[in-house]
Amino acid sequence: MALDRRSFLMFVAGGAVGTGLTPFPWKLTDDISIWTQNWPWIPSVPKGQVQSKPSLVKMGASPYGIRVNTVGGRPITAVGNPDHPLSLGGIDPLAACSVQMLYSPARIQSPLKKTSQGTFTAISWEEGERILQQQLAASKGRSQALACISGDETGSTNDVLADFLGQMGSDAFFHLPSEATAYSRTWNDIMAGEGNVGFDLEGSDLVFCLGADALESWGTAVRNQAAFGRNGFRLFFAGPVQNNTAAMAERWIPVQEDGLGHLALGLAYHIFLSGRPERLKVRGLSRFKRFVLDHAKPEKTAKQTGLSESEIRTLARELLQADRPVVLPGSLAGQGASAFTIFAGLCLNVLLDRINAKGGMQCIPNPPKVLENTPNRPELLSRDLLGYLQDLQQEPDRLPDLLLLSEANPFYELPHKELLEGTLGKIPFKVSFSQYMDESAARCDLILPAPTFLERLDDAFTPFGSPKANYSLAQPVTRPVADSKPTADILLGVARKLGLTPGVASYKALLQTKAELLGADWQQLIAGKAWTDATTTYPFSLRLWNGAIEKMCSREPRSSSEYPIQLAPQNDLKNGTPRTGIPPFGLNTITEQELQDGRLSVRLNPKTAKKQGLREGTRVKLLSKDGECQARIRLDESVMPGAVAAPLGFGHTHWDEFSRTKGDNVTRLFTVYTEPGSALRAWSGSRLQIQKI
Amino acid sequence: MPFVLGLIAALIFGWWIFPQIIFSHQEQPFNYSHEAHMKEVGECSYCHYFREDGSFSGIPSLDSCAMCHYEVLTGTPDEKIFVNEYVKKDKKVPWKVYQSQPDNVYFSHMAHKEYECTECHPDVGHSKTLPPYYRNKLTGYSKQTMTMDACERCHAENDASNACYVCHK
Numbered sequence: 001m002a003l004d005r006r007s008f009l010m011f012v013a014g015g016a017v018g019t020g021l022t023p024f025p026w027k028l029t030d031d032i033s034i035w036t037q038n039w040p041w042i043p044s045v046p047k048g049q050v051q052s053k054p055s056l057v058k059m060g061a062s063p064y065g066i067r068v069n070t071v072g073g074r075p076i077t078a079v080g081n082p083d084h085p086l087s088l089g090g091i092d093p094l095a096a097c098s099v100q101m102l103y104s105p106a107r108i109q110s111p112l113k114k115t116s117q118g119t120f121t122a123i124s125w126e127e128g129e130r131i132l133q134q135q136l137a138a139s140k141g142r143s144q145a146l147a148c149i150s151g152d153e154t155g156s157t158n159d160v161l162a163d164f165l166g167q168m169g170s171d172a173f174f175h176l177p178s179e180a181t182a183y184s185r186t187w188n189d190i191m192a193g194e195g196n197v198g199f200d201l202e203g204s205d206l207v208f209c210l211g212a213d214a215l216e217s218w219g220t221a222v223r224n225q226a227a228f229g230r231n232g233f234r235l236f237f238a239g240p241v242q243n244n245t246a247a248m249a250e251r252w253i254p255v256q257e258d259g260l261g262h263l264a265l266g267l268a269y270h271i272f273l274s275g276r277p278e279r280l281k282v283r284g285l286s287r288f289k290r291f292v293l294d295h296a297k298p299e300k301t302a303k304q305t306g307l308s309e310s311e312i313r314t315l316a317r318e319l320l321q322a323d324r325p326v327v328l329p330g331s332l333a334g335q336g337a338s339a340f341t342i343f344a345g346l347c348l349n350v351l352l353d354r355i356n357a358k359g360g361m362q363c364i365p366n367p368p369k370v371l372e373n374t375p376n377r378p379e380l381l382s383r384d385l386l387g388y389l390q391d392l393q394q395e396p397d398r399l400p401d402l403l404l405l406s407e408a409n410p411f412y413e414l415p416h417k418e419l420l421e422g423t424l425g426k427i428p429f430k431v432s433f434s435q436y437m438d439e440s441a442a443r444c445d446l447i448l449p450a451p452t453f454l455e456r457l458d459d460a461f462t463p464f465g466s467p468k469a470n471y472s473l474a475q476p477v478t479r480p481v482a483d484s485k486p487t488a489d490i491l492l493g494v495a496r497k498l499g500l501t502p503g504v505a506s507y508k509a510l511l512q513t514k515a516e517l518l519g520a521d522w523q524q525l526i527a528g529k530a531w532t533d534a535t536t537t538y539p540f541s542l543r544l545w546n547g548a549i550e551k552m553c554s555r556e557p558r559s560s561s562e563y564p565i566q567l568a569p570q571n572d573l574k575n576g577t578p579r580t581g582i583p584p585f586g587l588n589t590i591t592e593q594e595l596q597d598g599r600l601s602v603r604l605n606p607k608t609a610k611k612q613g614l615r616e617g618t619r620v621k622l623l624s625k626d627g628e629c630q631a632r633i634r635l636d637e638s639v640m641p642g643a644v645a646a647p648l649g650f651g652h653t654h655w656d657e658f659s660r661t662k663g664d665n666v667t668r669l670f671t672v673y674t675e676p677g678s679a680l681r682a683w684s685g686s687r688l689q690i691q692k693i
Numbered sequence: 694m695p696f697v698l699g700l701i702a703a704l705i706f707g708w709w710i711f712p713q714i715i716f717s718h719q720e721q722p723f724n725y726s727h728e729a730h731m732k733e734v735g736e737c738s739y740c741h742y743f744r745e746d747g748s749f750s751g752i753p754s755l756d757s758c759a760m761c762h763y764e765v766l767t768g769t770p771d772e773k774i775f776v777n778e779y780v781k782k783d784k785k786v787p788w789k790v791y792q793s794q795p796d797n798v799y800f801s802h803m804a805h806k807e808y809e810c811t812e813c814h815p816d817v818g819h820s821k822t823l824p825p826y827y828r829n830k831l832t833g834y835s836k837q838t839m840t841m842d843a844c845e846r847c848h849a850e851n852d853a854s855n856a857c858y859v860c861h862k
Contacts, residue, residue: 010696014702015699015703016699017699017700017703018699018704018707019706022711023711023712024707027711027715030840034832035832035833037796038833049748050746050748072754
């Protein structure tokens with residue numbers, strides 16, 4: 001049989017028919033379709049036991065309880081914890097990204113040492129701790145040699161750090177500036193109040209936010225939202241931008257940030273005229289009354305705030321007629337508030353007799369002291385970091401040899417770049433205990449990475465703004481993703497090697513002692529239940545008057561021909577915090593009102609834009625006395641005339657691809673001033689000029 | 694004649710050669726005797742149980758096995774491998790699963806608990822060795838993995854719904 005063309009075609013036809021009678025074509029087609037489902041870049045669904053583990057979110061914003069869903073031991077999603085009083089089942093957009101942040105490309109995988117070329121090289125924990133010990137040994141007993149900045153206000157790691165510094169002979173322990181630090185400076189130092197200030201929003205029928213973005217980022221924001229949703233209190237917001245809090249409020253009162261304190265005094269004027277405060281027994285009341293009646297007359301307040309006299313009078317009437325009003329003074333940026341604004345706002349609560357009242361302002365006792373050399377909480381919070389840095393700039397001889405940064409990113413977060421570079425930047429040896437390669441860790445000489453809150457045991461005592469004392473635990477919900485060690489345990493170990501007496505055997509022992517002193521059940525804490533205590537401390541020593549107030553009030557809001565626009569920073573948790581960078585999930589939620597084509601968008605009222613000769617989309621440079629940013633103009637009538645709304649959280653220079661090269665850092669525009677009377681370094685209401693580019 | 698030759702060649706390839714090409718025989722990390730463990734624990738559900746939430750535990754976790762085998766108990770070569778290479782190194786055993794389903798398939802053991810395990814799984818309860826594992830070179834799944842037509846047939850025979858969403862959520 002010869003193989004001719006006809007035979008070949010017949011063979012092929014037979015083969016085709018035969019193939020159709022076998023599983024080959026059908027199995028191959030089926031398998032190819034399944035093969036396409038399993039390409040290596042397609043994520044696969046984890047398999048295993050589904051569990052829900054309690055934890056405590058600590059990402060630079062206010063801590064609260066969450067639950068983390070795990071599959072086969074691997075964390076998958078984070079959700080709110082209905083059993084936790086500061087979550088009430090809610091979760092913010094930042095905490096929702098917390099599981100993903102475990103695997104951030106910016107995560108520091110092991111201890112790192114800076115080389116002489118300025119790059120980092122991985123080292124062992126033994127070497128890292130040995131270097132730390134050597135540096136600390138050189139600083140021991142020299143009061144100016146060691147400083148520490150903490151980015152966490154609520155954890156007991158602060159107790160270990162402050163105690164350690166105390167034993168080393170240094171008192172240079174600082175928290176980064178925040179609302180809590182400004183409140184402590186005002187309430188505890190200027191007004192001689194006691195304990196920590198909290199707000200019972202749940203019991204209130206009228207919440208007046210004096211600049212505080214309570215439903216977005218201020219204080220216990222998640223619990224604030226839940227309280228608003230459940231209790232439906234009336235909400236007023238005073239500030240230069242109709243932000244998310246103002247959008248939900250019954251009334252938005254457009255006032256520039258430096259006019260908020262004057263608005264509060266103007267309201268105090270009407271409250272005094274009503275006679276309500278007459279029965280109060282507070283030191284300095286009559287002198288304060290005289291001052292308010294002299295200095296906060298309606299026509300003057302109207303001029304200072306831009307509101308009409310009738311608007312102010314109506315607002316005061318609303319406060320007087322409400323059964324349980326409360327005033328929340330604050331700053332738009334969550335940092336840099338003037339003591340004057342806080343003072344004036346708190347005074348309204350005093351005059352309305354809302355101290356320790358249902359739905360009012362609460363005076364929460366301090367946490368118990370576990371370690372001997374740890375100052376009490378208000379004392380630590382009152383310390384003025386910017387003041388310390390300015391002093392260092394004046395007296396370079398006092399510059400410490402060693403700086404410890406505990407989950408703090410001051411090089412990104414703090415204003416005044418020159419001040420930072422001239423002080424912190426010049427400290428010879430800097431150690432970071434960061435989880436991520438942030439702007440500050442990158443400037444350090446040694447990085448000893450800490451576990452994230454999902455990988456460690458940690459705690460939080462009464463975050464700022466809480467309605468009552470509370471204590472919660474974070475516990476590991478997964479094995480550490482990176483080679484990290486808890487900062488407190490590192491320091492306790494080094495302290496022993498240096499011959500110090502740490503006071504506790506381990507960090508866990510410290511937390512257990514604190515829980516015991518509070519009367520909290522450890523097992524309940526482990527189960528995600530918070531310890532709470534409604535006990536308040538009455539501020540018998542409270543005074544409404546001292547000489548400082550007159551001076552604080554003397555800083556009049558005034559426009560400047562050189563810097564005519566006032567900055568209204570917008571703090572949105574979806575854009576991350578200085579401790580997290582921009583979470584990858586958050587990127588999808590950034591709008592063109594915040595960022596466009598990698599350039600910051602800032603919002604101006606059309607009237608302001610017209611006055612400045614600007615149009616929608618104009619590329620501009622924002623200039624303040626201390627820094628500059630580039631941006632694109634967006635016209636928006638929800639910004640009051642004379643203000644520019646600019647989003648915080650952009651302009652990172654380190655971190656990862658999700659955070660870098662995205663806009664400019666607005667904190668560079670903050671202009672630091674020393675507030676007369678309080679001597680507090682503040683920067684709310686910073687002024688700018690806008691130049692076309 | 695050429696037509697018949699082509700037909701026979703295709704049938705031989707499709708029915709005999711192709712199945713041998715597409716699957717590769719693979720070894721498990723070490724042998725496991727179900728028989729030996731059944732003597733100790735008495736029932737399958739001691740290790741393969743339903744959790745409180747109704748989900749099925751499947752292959753026991755390393756921690757579960759390590760409750761007994763935290764150190765070498767019997768001294769068999771396979772147990773030594775398990776203890777030394779996995780338990781002591783806290784490393785999950787990479788068992789090759791005979792009936793793993795793709796991610797887009799939702800299968801509830803609880804919904805099928807009325808049926809005998811061996812109606813779907815190999816009857817390994819009294820075997821000293823694990824069955825041979827054949828891996829599909831294209832899909833990566835085992836030869837024994839239940840396919841959709843088997844699921845549909847059983848559902849049809851038992852008057853269970855064959856709607857897409859029953860298995861594909």
